[in-house]
Amino acid sequence: MSRWAPDARERLEAAALELFAQNGYERTTASEIAERAGLNRATFFRHFADKREVLFGGEDTLAGLFADGIRACAAGATPIECLQAAFAAADSVMTDAQRTKAAQRVLILAANEEVMERGLLKHARMAAVIRTALSERGVEAITARLTAELALLAFSLGVERWMQGGSFAAHATEALRELQSRAADLDERVVSGA
Amino acid sequence: MSRWAPDARERLEAAALELFAQNGYERTTASEIAERAGLNRATFFRHFADKREVLFGGEDTLAGLFADGIRACAAGATPIECLQAAFAAADSVMTDAQRTKAAQRVLILAANEEVMERGLLKHARMAAVIRTALSERGVEAITARLTAELALLAFSLGVERWMQGGSFAAHATEALRELQSRAADLDERVVSGA
Numbered sequence: 001m002s003r004w005a006p007d008a009r010e011r012l013e014a015a016a017l018e019l020f021a022q023n024g025y026e027r028t029t030a031s032e033i034a035e036r037a038g039l040n041r042a043t044f045f046r047h048f049a050d051k052r053e054v055l056f057g058g059e060d061t062l063a064g065l066f067a068d069g070i071r072a073c074a075a076g077a078t079p080i081e082c083l084q085a086a087f088a089a090a091d092s093v094m095t096d097a098q099r100t101k102a103a104q105r106v107l108i109l110a111a112n113e114e115v116m117e118r119g120l121l122k123h124a125r126m127a128a129v130i131r132t133a134l135s136e137r138g139v140e141a142i143t144a145r146l147t148a149e150l151a152l153l154a155f156s157l158g159v160e161r162w163m164q165g166g167s168f169a170a171h172a173t174e175a176l177r178e179l180q181s182r183a184a185d186l187d188e189r190v191v192s193g194a
Numbered sequence: 195m196s197r198w199a200p201d202a203r204e205r206l207e208a209a210a211l212e213l214f215a216q217n218g219y220e221r222t223t224a225s226e227i228a229e230r231a232g233l234n235r236a237t238f239f240r241h242f243a244d245k246r247e248v249l250f251g252g253e254d255t256l257a258g259l260f261a262d263g264i265r266a267c268a269a270g271a272t273p274i275e276c277l278q279a280a281f282a283a284a285d286s287v288m289t290d291a292q293r294t295k296a297a298q299r300v301l302i303l304a305a306n307e308e309v310m311e312r313g314l315l316k317h318a319r320m321a322a323v324i325r326t327a328l329s330e331r332g333v334e335a336i337t338a339r340l341t342a343e344l345a346l347l348a349f350s351l352g353v354e355r356w357m358q359g360g361s362f363a364a365h366a367t368e369a370l371r372e373l374q375s376r377a378a379d380l381d382e383r384v385v386s387g388a
Contacts, residue, residue: 079380120314138386142351143376149343150377157336182337183344183377186273192332 009047011037016054017104025112052118055105059122063129065089070133079139079147080176086130086151087158087172094168102163127152150179203241205231210248211298219306246312249299253316257323259283264327273333273341274370280324280345281352281366288362296357321346344373
């Protein structure tokens with residue numbers, strides 16, 4: 001097993017997804033993931049704190065890109081414009097290879113509460129990163145919290161649609177507009193079966 | 195130690211909060227909580243799956259009350275009216291005694307990531323309960339998701355304000371209106387330092 005592997009992280013992720021699908025998430029160990037990737041256990045733990053982290057490294061990357069996108073916006077940009085910039089910045093990593101991994105991940109998350117819990121934590125961190133980036137621009141505290149929550153919902157809807165095809169940024173931006181419009185309609189009577 | 199204690203749950207909660215504040219959350223065990231409450235360890239585990247659950251029993255109660263409130267709404271009620279009914283239904287348990295406990299809890303949550311993770315899971319469950327109750331009334335899927343997220347944000351803001359005094363339902367309902375109004379303003383330019 002080579003100790004130096006520039007693509008170690010990607011190999012570990014791919015090996016983990018294979019083993020989770022093959023033997024189940026619960027029964028797969030960090031050592032097995034390392035072995036499948038042709039690396040040793042110590043290398044695994046240099047890249048990931050635990051088995052769950054393998055599934056959520058992407059969220060940390062996305063959070064960083066969202067923040068970069070917001071920080072690069074012109075002074076005075078609206079909260080919606082900031083989110084559009086955040087989604088555009090994230091688009092570079094939402095590749096076809098990621099689309100395939102995302103579909104595998106969905107199955108694992110749905111079947112495992114421990115993993116779902118980590119996912120919620122990652123989403124909360126993404127929301128916190130967005131909230132902070134907006135606050136730094138002078139967005140009021142409550143508006144920053146609201147915008148961050150809408151961003152995460154638009155992100156989730158955007159990812160769901162992106163998994164079927166198309167550009168992530170376009171889907172997420174459209175979902176954001178849709179959410180804003182629906183929020184304005186929450187005083188309309190619900191017509192059951194409509 | 196009595197094996198039958200009608201108020202065991204409340205006693206365990208009070209004992210846990212005392213010990214968490216006194217010795218730290220990490221260093222407190224379920225056995226110590228039971229002992230402080232004058233009960234045995236088995237009784238603790240009849241009421242709570244683990245130490246973290248002691249801090250979040252209230253969330254399950256609230257989720258149930260939210261669902262009851264929404265289900266009792268007249269046919270055709272708007273999503274906002276449904277949430278107002280949910281907050282009103284929860285008001286009965288948002289007592290002065292709970293206000294004191296809430297303040298103790300905030301300190302523990304802020305200091306402990308493991309506990310925060312469980313809190314996120316509970317919030318996600320509350321959102322899921324609201325989403326389901328709305329869907330059952332014929333609210334469209336995306337509107338139900340959006341309404342549930344806004345409900346949780348209004349709930350969080352409502353709890354923060356209620357901790358300073360006043361009625362929870364009034365605070366949460368006001369926060370909901372504020373969020374809806376702010377969502378409509380997300381296309382306004384941000385004036386830094388405003």
